[in-house]
Amino acid sequence: MKKSKVFWSYLALALVIYAVVQFLISGNMVSYASQNMLITMCINIMLAVSLHVVIGITGQFSIGHAGFLAVGAYISAICTMKLGMPFVTAILIGAVVAALAGLLVGIPSLRLKGDYLAIATLGFAEIIRIVFLNIDYVGGAAGMQVTHQSTWTYAFFGVFITILVISNFTKSRHGRACIAVREDEIAADAMGINTTYYKVIAFAIGSFFAGVAGAIYAHNFYIIQPTAFGFLKSFDILIFVVLGGLGSLSGSVIAAIFLTAISTYLQGFPETRMIIYSLVLILVMLYRPKGLMGTKEITDLFKFGKKGGTRI
């Protein structure tokens, strides 16, 4: 089968990338700062791709993604630090609780559309942050100490599974149903698609992987504080998705890599950092108003003479 051949070649490519980087890291050829940037990149890719399924695929304009990142971070940190669980279990529990939070937020708020949904999700994210801020068990405003356990291996396979699951979801009747909701909700409904169900499913999947990202994030920086999960963080994630091109998975991955690299590089110039970062955003939006990739995927560029259409 041709399709499975494509899949295996992608898998091989991914494993080669993983192995090369892992080899360089174990050979002490990668500086600590670069390692840290790679892990941050992976976290941002996971966040971008998980928001892509909500905004890019299903067309639900949610700007409270940092709230689910916070749930994943705090719940996994509680699991490892307070309950002494292994890191993998903590990631899973953090992700599942984030997905449940997604359901809890999504079921009432996904009745809203457009601007109203954006405001509601922003509000929910702030509620989640304030809740953690006021629980002394997790350290309140001072934050919570977390041991460093995130490695390149966790970060890489986190990204790999996120992309695999979301691309599998998108390239199925369920993903098509979500795109139909994005394109025309009334027509989708009239064609027999339970629009509420698919909005909530997309939201839950997005929250789940935001939770995974949160768990890896929490175990990367020694400390987590509620201030890190404010609405500015939500906007950062939103920027990845919009800059990459709404509806393009590879676009959001590229944007996340690109912006993380720029942001890390500019840390050497603290005075002008935000000015240059903002200029880059303005320039991209001026010259590529539909984002870096538009709605295309990077794989489309290699398929000459074929366009559009989701394949199995």
Add this chain to the structure above:
Amino acid sequence: MSALLKVENLGIQFGGLKAVQNVNLQMNQGELIGLIGPNGAGKTTTFNMLTGVYAPTEGKVLFDGKSIGGLDPYKVTRQGISRTFQNIRLFKELSVLDNVKVANHGLAKHNVLSSIFRLPSHFSGEVKMEEESLAFLKIFGLEGFRDELAKNLPYGMQRRLEIARALAAGPKLLLLDEPAAGMNPQETHDLMELISFVRKEFNLTILLIEHDMNLVMGICERIYVLDHGQLIADGTPAEIRSNPKVIEAYLGEEVTE
């Protein structure tokens, strides 16, 4: 013959405005019926009530013996009523084939988890969807455009794709909202033949809103006429043509001196 669709005293009120009231319709299995009336008579509103877009404020809709008034649109579609839209509502950024596949969605069984983990049921389900959807594209002469984005199709083809998409949902009753709007006489003629063909092929019952009288009078067996939200006449095309109330609704009252 049994009544496939039975509408009793259907009405809807928007605030103080009674947009449609006391509409009674009966459609038997296999009939092709027209719904006509001047602009603003409530034809599309009636369609919207039959398909669940609006919940009727009074009256009953019985389809296949079951009450469907006020059900969500996707549930109505799964009961076997499918529709097209007056102002084309295709999924513009999806390919032609995917547009049809979306409508085929309700007939597929594989669930979200089987797709995420790529279980065998996912592959068999998707292959079946692809085959069925391609069959519809063939009937409508669109198979050559399967990978084209819907928004890039010429207007007449978009209209045809809308009908193909509606059929892919597997309806018993098809509601067509002005399928010939904006078409030239040749295209309208082709459309009439196509409608007659799919009706036989899929054993459909069809309710048709149309302003093109040639089309309505040419293919409908019975016609209902709405004016100001009320039914003013029903009967065969010949009866409708000579009905004074209908003439009055369309042309205005005769002035007597």
